Amino acid sequence: MSRIQVLPDFIAHKIAAGEVIERPVSVVKELVENSIDAMATSIEIEIKDGGKEYIRVSDNGHGIHRDDLKVAFLSHATSKIITVDDLFNITSLGFRGEALASIASVSDLVLRSRTRDTLQGYQISFGADDQAVIEPVGMETGTTVEVRRLFYNTPARYKFLKQSPTERRYIVEFVSRIALAHPQIAFKLVADEKLAVRTHGQGELKAALANVFDHRTIKNLVSIDAKTEWGRISGYLSKPSITRKSRQAQLIILNGRIIDSSLVSSAVERAYAGMLAHREYPIFFLNLSMNPTVVDVNVHPAKSQVRFQDDSEVYQEISRACRDALLTSDLSQTITSVKQEPVIHQETQSEQINLDFQEFFPWQPRTWSRVDEFLRSEKRLSNSAASYQSEIAAVEIEQPVKSSVTAREYDGGALVKETPSADVYQVKDQLLNGRIIGQFRQTYIILETDNGLWLLDQHIVHERIIYEFLTRDGAAPHVQQVLPQALEFSSAQAELVAEQLEKLNGFGVELEEFGTNSFLLRGIPQFFASRGISVDEQLILDLVSNLSERNNWREKAAVTLACKSAIKAGQRLSEKQIHSLLVQLADTENPFTCPHGRPIIVRLEDKEIERRFGR
CATH class of the missing domain: 3.30.565.10 (Histidine kinase-like ATPase, C-terminal domain)
Known part of the structure; x- marks a missing residue:
């Protein structure tokens, strides 16, 4: 047989x-x-x-x-x-x-x-x-x-x-x-x-786009229409100010067929060189009309993959056409001059910002009455957290350090004194016992410690604090009820949001379905309300993209919320607000990096400063 x-x-x-x-x-x-x-x-x-x-x-x-x-x-x-x-x-x-x-x-x-x-x-x-x-x-x-x-x-x-x-x-x-x-x-x-x-x-492309993209995106699209050696390129590109965290909002049409092409995506993204932040991707709809003799669509039964006769020519033509379309459009940004500001800002009543997130969560942060309690509580830290100490880098000073205004010292109580080994306990001690000097360019906190100066990025400090509040066991933000606000989405976006309504509610964002592709916003996290942060369609979509992940969705959504709600660079802080941030940072398990992995603290050691002055 x-x-x-x-x-x-x-x-x-x-x-x-x-x-x-x-x-x-x-x-x-x-x-x-x-x-x-x-x-x-x-x-x-x-x-x-x-x-x-x-x-x-x-x-x-x-x-x-x-x-x-x-x-x-x-x-x-x-x-x-x-x-x-x-x-x-x-x-x-x-x-x-x-x-x-x-x-x-x-x-x-x-x-x-x-x-x-x-x-x-x-x-x-x-x-x-x-x-x-x-x-x-x-x-x-x-x-x-x-x-x-x-x-x-x-x-x-x-x-x-x-x-x-x-x-x-x-x-x-x-x-x-x-x-x-x-x-x-x-x-x-x-x-x-x-x-x-x-x-x-x-037959109007702009009208059809309204079924896929939100209104804000539609208003910030740049049209493209260019002839090439092999055909024509038409469609729309987003301005650099409108991006996504993934390539899901990119659509490539070849002779009426939806295709996946890393070559075309790369060519378009190359046109944005120098315009986008790292891991930010443009939105685009690109319609390629091409002579069928120079492209092979018979690659896979699904017909979504294609081969071009000349990859290099297609890449160069697309990239050049997109770059030209962007540069001939109004992409200007307003740049304001930097004003001289005092290092320590005295806040007025209207500028008071509550940076203490403890009141917005139904649990209390850790507190210590004595040093030995602080040390005992910190012994549960994992080796992975302690390993972050290397992130506090000693950097070389390119310019002489200028004198700055002296702030009054806070009475931090009896706390740990620094020893030669810089580990997590002593870092937290310096955060609590260091002398606040002020802000640099309204972005970095300057702290005098026992062995030098520390610079802390205020946005990243706050981001770490909020992130850990959101990811601690049992943490759920209190909800602030708001006047119902209608949020409009495209059909595909509305499907995504509807799938994640329960998880959104768990993060304090209360939505309910309201007609076709619309939702009513009825509640927002209380710490959003206290900071005057609005919840719009884009924030919901950013959250939903994280909630849709199979693994670690809670952590990823917490990163988005933390980044959106943290204080920003350029925001003036009073001494009281800086102190509140440092105390809360010392209460975190990882005071060394933000959830994205960027360092929170940069250290300028005494010996390096003295070496620069020839001492």
């Missing part, structure tokens, strides 16, 4: 389906692309249970003739290509002839279609023996495909699907994106009987 056997058709079909149909959004993608190829001007999608139980895609395209219905479900049956040369001149979205056969092999599928030259439509379905049944049906011109019980006969694949809200979000994101690629088509998506996405097909 031969060890090598030809697989039965039903097994081969399921293997092929695994490459094309990975999850419900794959079904929607393939069917929508077929509708676009059929010259549809209106496409309606309906899903239930994240597409796992039901998917319907209807269009008003040119339809399928009765004689072609059975053929359409055969593997590699297509009307898009005839000869080998056609593979290198592809202008349609579909061409492999795998979609319908793959979907039908892993679901219960019914297709109805009517062409413009017939008086009635026809329906094709498949019985238990996979035999096709065709019967007449009344309908408008176009095609409707209904898919039920996806992966019912491949349970191993079904168990890898995500929860229904996540699968629904994938579909909402895809429909929102494909609507941008084809603004001339009206799209409608209904998810679990609720309208999720709607565009009107007016």
